[in-house]
Amino acid sequence: xxxxxxxxxxxxxxxxxxxxxxxxxxxxxxxxxxxxxxxxxxxxxxxxxxxxxxxxxxxxxxxxxxxxxxxxxxxxxxxxxxxxxxxxxxxxxxxxxxxxxxxxxxxxxxxxxxxxxxxxxxxxxxxxxxxxxxxxxxxxxxxxxxxxxxxxxxxxxxxxxxxxxxxxxxxxxxxxxxxxxxxxxxxxxxxxxxxxxxxxxxxxxxxxxxxxxxxxxxxxxxxxxxxxxxxxxxxxxxxxxxxxxxxxxxxxxxxxxxxxxxxxxxxxxxxxxxxxxxxxxxxxxxxxxxxxxxxxxxxxxxxxxxxxxxxxxxxxxxxxxxxxxxxxxxxxxxxxxxxxxxxxxxxxxxxxxxxxxxxxxxxxxxxxxxxxxxxxxxxxxxxxxxxxxxxx
Amino acid sequence: xxxxxxxxxxxxxxxxxxxxxxxxxxxxxxxxxxxxxxxxxxxxxxxxxxxxxxxxxxxxxxxxxxxxxxxxxxxxxxxxxxxxxxxxxxxxxxxxxxxxxxxxxxxxxxxxxxxxxxxxxxxxxxxxxxxxxxxxxxxxxxxxxxxxxxxxxxxxxxxxxxxxxxxxxxxxxxxxxxxxxxxxxxxxxxxxxxxxxxxxxxxxxxxxxxxxxxxxxxxxxxxxxxxxxxxxxxxxxxxxxxxxxxxxxxxxxxxxxxxxxxxxxxxxxxxxxxxxxxxxxxxxxxxxxxxxxxxxxxxxxxxxxxxxxxxxxxxxxxxxxxxxxxxxxxxxxxxxxxxxxxxxxxxxxxxxxxxxxxxxxxxxxxxxxxxxxxxxxxxxxxxxxxxxxxxx
Numbered sequence: 001x002x003x004x005x006x007x008x009x010x011x012x013x014x015x016x017x018x019x020x021x022x023x024x025x026x027x028x029x030x031x032x033x034x035x036x037x038x039x040x041x042x043x044x045x046x047x048x049x050x051x052x053x054x055x056x057x058x059x060x061x062x063x064x065x066x067x068x069x070x071x072x073x074x075x076x077x078x079x080x081x082x083x084x085x086x087x088x089x090x091x092x093x094x095x096x097x098x099x100x101x102x103x104x105x106x107x108x109x110x111x112x113x114x115x116x117x118x119x120x121x122x123x124x125x126x127x128x129x130x131x132x133x134x135x136x137x138x139x140x141x142x143x144x145x146x147x148x149x150x151x152x153x154x155x156x157x158x159x160x161x162x163x164x165x166x167x168x169x170x171x172x173x174x175x176x177x178x179x180x181x182x183x184x185x186x187x188x189x190x191x192x193x194x195x196x197x198x199x200x201x202x203x204x205x206x207x208x209x210x211x212x213x214x215x216x217x218x219x220x221x222x223x224x225x226x227x228x229x230x231x232x233x234x235x236x237x238x239x240x241x242x243x244x245x246x247x248x249x250x251x252x253x254x255x256x257x258x259x260x261x262x263x264x265x266x267x268x269x270x271x272x273x274x275x276x277x278x279x280x281x282x283x284x285x286x287x288x289x290x291x292x293x294x295x296x297x298x299x300x301x302x303x304x305x306x307x308x309x310x311x312x313x314x315x316x317x318x319x320x321x322x323x324x325x326x327x328x329x330x331x332x333x334x335x336x337x338x339x340x341x342x343x344x345x346x347x348x349x350x351x352x353x354x355x356x357x358x359x360x361x362x363x364x365x366x367x368x369x370x371x372x373x374x375x376x377x378x379x380x381x382x383x384x385x386x387x388x389x390x391x392x
Numbered sequence: 393x394x395x396x397x398x399x400x401x402x403x404x405x406x407x408x409x410x411x412x413x414x415x416x417x418x419x420x421x422x423x424x425x426x427x428x429x430x431x432x433x434x435x436x437x438x439x440x441x442x443x444x445x446x447x448x449x450x451x452x453x454x455x456x457x458x459x460x461x462x463x464x465x466x467x468x469x470x471x472x473x474x475x476x477x478x479x480x481x482x483x484x485x486x487x488x489x490x491x492x493x494x495x496x497x498x499x500x501x502x503x504x505x506x507x508x509x510x511x512x513x514x515x516x517x518x519x520x521x522x523x524x525x526x527x528x529x530x531x532x533x534x535x536x537x538x539x540x541x542x543x544x545x546x547x548x549x550x551x552x553x554x555x556x557x558x559x560x561x562x563x564x565x566x567x568x569x570x571x572x573x574x575x576x577x578x579x580x581x582x583x584x585x586x587x588x589x590x591x592x593x594x595x596x597x598x599x600x601x602x603x604x605x606x607x608x609x610x611x612x613x614x615x616x617x618x619x620x621x622x623x624x625x626x627x628x629x630x631x632x633x634x635x636x637x638x639x640x641x642x643x644x645x646x647x648x649x650x651x652x653x654x655x656x657x658x659x660x661x662x663x664x665x666x667x668x669x670x671x672x673x674x675x676x677x678x679x680x681x682x683x684x685x686x687x688x689x690x691x692x693x694x695x696x697x698x699x700x701x702x703x704x705x706x707x708x709x710x711x712x713x714x715x716x717x718x719x720x721x722x723x724x725x726x727x728x729x730x731x732x733x734x735x736x737x738x739x740x741x742x743x744x745x746x747x748x749x750x751x752x753x754x755x756x757x758x759x760x761x762x763x764x765x766x767x768x769x770x771x772x773x774x775x776x777x778x779x780x781x782x783x784x
Binding site: 001002003005006007008009012014015041045046048051054055058059060061062063064065066099100102103106110111112113114115127128131132135137167194195198199200201223225226238239240241242249251252254255258259261262263264265266267268269270271 | 395437453454492592653657662
């Protein structure tokens with residue numbers, strides 16, 4: 001047999017944070033108390049009404065395939081959610097329930113892009129997005145972004161970086177790792193620009209709902225020709241269930257349905273029945289309570305990092321990440337993260353997991369842990385910085 | 393915006409059975425009692441110990457991401473299952489938990505094949521397998537098979553159809569739609585042949601366990617360089633949970649891990665915790681009881697179809713399908729299926745959903761319903777055939 005792997009493997013970089021996770025586990029096995037600020041997953045449990053709905057369904061025993069596009073009731077709930085929260089009307093037929101936002105992104109890109117097509121993405125950005133494009137033999141075109149555009153692509157950047165092979169633009173707002181939100185006018189202008197260029201616009205809205213200053217606008221507000229990726233993982237507290245959704249332009253319903261049937265058969269039935277309880281007033285009230293807690297954490301961590309000398313040139317407004325500039329302390333943030341973990345038992349994610357633009361000076365801190373734990377982490381960070389200063 | 397879908401969509405045929413399903417629903421809405429023999433999903437509920445394990449896990453509320461490769465305990469259980477059931481030793485590191493067998497097949501093909509590579513598959517066969525190859529811009533090479541090789545590829549067919557672009561061979565046993573099992577010696581020889589040709593061998597074993605005459609042998613018995621796809625859906629009664637597994641050769645662990653991280657993040661946590669109870673003596677005892685029931689149904693339907701004049705030239709030994717030759721009654725089995733549904737309210741799957749080889753004379757009957765219901769279906773089939781004869 002051949003033991004040569006496919007070429008796409010060479011193009012997909014491993015996650016550097018995995019090395020940190022492995023070392024963190026080893027430290028924990030020796031009894032050290034590691035503060036985890038690398039985790040992209042809230043520490044809250046799944047809301048009780050969602051748990052209850054899942055249990056009620058599961059104990060029936062009849063856990064069967066659902067339609068490939070998802071439970072009709074769940075698609076209706078999502079359409080209703082868009083009406084209520086965004087005042088946007090979405091035909092249920094355009095809504096596909098998927099195995100996580102991962103499944104949604106795979107469907108969106110594979111329904112629209114051919115091998116060799118280029119896709120513009122912000123650098124820094126979520127690394128899997130780049131890898132999804134590579135997986136489909138498309139060409140990810142990383143565009144360096146900075147505070148001038150809230151670390152987001154805008155119409156100008158899109159125009160400047162578009163070339164003959166470019167076919168799509170992915171906008172992720174709030175952004176992972178920066179937590180920054182695209183301005184509403186900038187989103188509208190970007191969508192218009194992609195329309196003018198006759199491209200595809202993919203709007204990754206998986207951190208929608210987790211915004212702490214003002215609500216984020218959906219791309220659907222400005223066009224029904226965009227692809228919108230969303231998820232039950234983050235705002236709805238359902239990470240482990242692996243459930244997301246994709247909204248496609250009407251012209252893509254047929255191909256998306258065919259791809260979903262073939263690639264997934266269906267999404268998890270327990271997760272879908274659980275998610276039927278995600279939009280109830282009781283659940284939303286709990287989620288809004290959690291959002292308030294996350295907002296306090298954001299403020300706490302933001303001020304804490306600034307006071308230690310990190311630079312954060314665009315205040316994060318959403319998700320649960322702060323992307324802090326450590327250039328005052330290091331020119332190799334991966335090594336910094338390894339040393340910090342070793343000396344102080346705090347895990348953070350190095351910038352190079354999110355691209356190459358200024359990656360060696362950046363660190364991502366996730367506020368997916370309590371203020372008490374973050375307070376401890378900041379004390380340890382302060383100690384670590386003193387030690388570095390002392391050594392220099 | 394562009395509204396042109398990706399070219400891969402043109403290469404993926406819709407499932408003809410969907411048209412039947414749609415019509416069946418309409419008939420049911422008017423009060424007709426449709427017998428469903430088109431469904432590739434057992435009518436048994438998920439076994440109670442699996443339900444109990446799921447509920448126990450879910451009520452904890454901490455439904456979080458698992459490692460991308462799956463829960464370590466579940467990978468160990470699967471390794472132990474191979475030791476006990478097949479007397480085969482598999483390193484846990486080679487076992488990846490996936491979102492259904494669909495996820496396993498996507499990983500296996502994408503970890504090993506490059507765009508343009510050819511894959512040999514049996515015609516008739518499960519249509520999604522062909523479409524997975526197309527999805528990755530590989531070339532499915534459908535090989536017509538018949539009763540002479542139990543509707544399976546064998547070393548001779550592989551050798552004859554292998555050309556310079558061919559890189560892989562997919563063997564699915566027991567087969568969907570034929571229910572036939574590859575002979576153990578033929579499997580061993582096929583694996584040796586693919587080794588000699590320096591190709592990849594993918595063994596789809598999702599219907600393993602559901603065999604009624606003698607046990608099916610795993611491809612791992614003959615080589616640790618093959619890819620094995622399996623699932624909790626069929627034998628373990630967990631279709632709606634969407635959980636499968638993939639066993640890769642050691643040289644593919646790294647790329648498979650990277651692909652799984654990027655494509656899925658992780659498989660469903662509730663499904664994985666549920667599946668921890670899939671290998672307990674209590675569950676296995678229930679599954680073996682179900683297997684006995686399915687075996688009786690197989691015999692009932694097999695003799696029933698033969699007595700009505702259908703030809704079945706290779707007795708199906710596994711899965712829950714009989715692929716019956718209706719050439720005595722029709723030269724257009726899709727039309728036959730539509731007419732039969734209309735006149736007698738029984739749904740079956742037309743041959744053209746499984747390829748093109750003799751597809752217009754074949755029908756797939758699934759014995760995923762009780763003997764009483766099948767008895768009714770056979771009476772209705774008898775009426776339908778009489779009506780046809782009368783008309784001719």
